[in-house]
Amino acid sequence: MSIRDRLYGPAIIAILFCYNLSQATQQVQVPRPPFSEGIFPCSNCHAALELNAKRRQLKDEHTHIVLEHAEKNRWCLDCHNPSDRDKLRLANGELVEFAQSYRLCGQCHGPTFRDWKAGVHGKRTGSWDGNKKYFLCVHCHNPHSPRIKPISPFPAPVPPESKPFLIGGPIP
């Protein structure tokens, strides 16, 4: 399965925004949430598991997750819904799909959420005067450790002094 299939897959999710912003009537698409391969639906495993809300070192599964996101005040089930693991849970108890995880993030990050809805925080692709594809917060920010990590840059330009034809040498 290619990466594009994994991201968009059969499950392109079209969401109609209900905010009183200009996008209210515009159809907004988000790519599929970037799940690790084979991890969703969560209920595949969790339906059979006993609930354990205790803060602990995870040993059998999810061992790569390092919580660096207000970790002193938070543990898994503050965001993940305990009864139906395929959903997230807002502070008011409302359940939301993973494709709407921006609502969960927006509970604390209000100004950033506002900018995201206006298209100024985060990324949109598509048409400047038409339908756009939004990216979820979790496409760029690891929800468990949201600070952007340094990445490798693409090739650098070369200074003119190493281009002989720019300083009187033969033109290639």
Next chain:
Amino acid sequence: MNDSTRSEISRREFLSSSAGTVLAGFSLSTLFAGCSKEDIEAFLQKHFTELSGEDLQKVLRRLEKENEKKFGKGGSIDTSPAMKNVLFGYGLDISRCIGCRRCVHACVKENNQGREPAIHWIRVIEFPKEAGIDFAEANPYYCPSAGKESNLNSAQKEILSDPLSQYPLYREDKKNNTDAQCKVPRPEHFYVPIGCQQCKNPPCVKACPTKATWSEPDGIVVIDYNWCIGCRYCMAACPYGARHFNWAEPKLEPADFNPSMHYLGNRPRSRGVVEKCTFCIQRTRKGLYPVCVEICPVGARKFGNLLDPESEIRYLIENKRVLILKNELATHPKFFYFYSM
């Protein structure tokens, strides 16, 4: 034969031959002797703004034929005019840009820039945070170990052909680990990508002696590459270093050729002409985002219609701290740097 006779003969020869040339000059066919039909047509081609109807179609067919010869496919050269009530503006979030240079290479790929000698329309400049935007401290050559100019590795090529493949961003480095030593953003540095600022009052246009470059009604400063004489006055006039000269015949492999073109944008250039960013005119006039907006992994690049009060570009100008490069020169750029945090 002594010296004086020899000089006598050569002078006579010279006079008769030059008279011949003058006579021959009256007939165009003799003047262009040895030139191909295409060369003659290119030489006699009118300025783009004076071309219309059949003449324009003829020019496009000729250019497509040239492409066919060079790249094996003619592609399609669009000439669509500016949309009504549209003035393009660009926003770049300096507080988000991480200096990864993906925009630079996505631009090269989209706009058929020559790969050798390499031309980059976007230059990402690194500044130390303590210096601020001080061009004395500018460094566009940071992380040279990441590769040189057009030499992309396969992971990088994959990212350019499928921008979605870079997500989620925090799993990126398994794929594109070119250089573990130099990762961006480097600590205590920030990055300012600079391309054409699409000025409302463009010094380059004023400097052009042949009117080969002008402002379109949607605010894009364009060049007719067939009218440019390569004098480079515009490059001297531009305070942003946004214009680039084709010192040699640009090398573009057929596999790299982008066949979706605009006459004033990304059609292949030849040696001896100047080129620059056109806000991806071949995309934006069809309603699409420029390719640098599409590739930017952190969403630092914003684009839209300045005349639309609901557009994201208007939102950021009205709500964020905005910076204009070299504001004191009164070039009135339509490229707005901003800080979102």
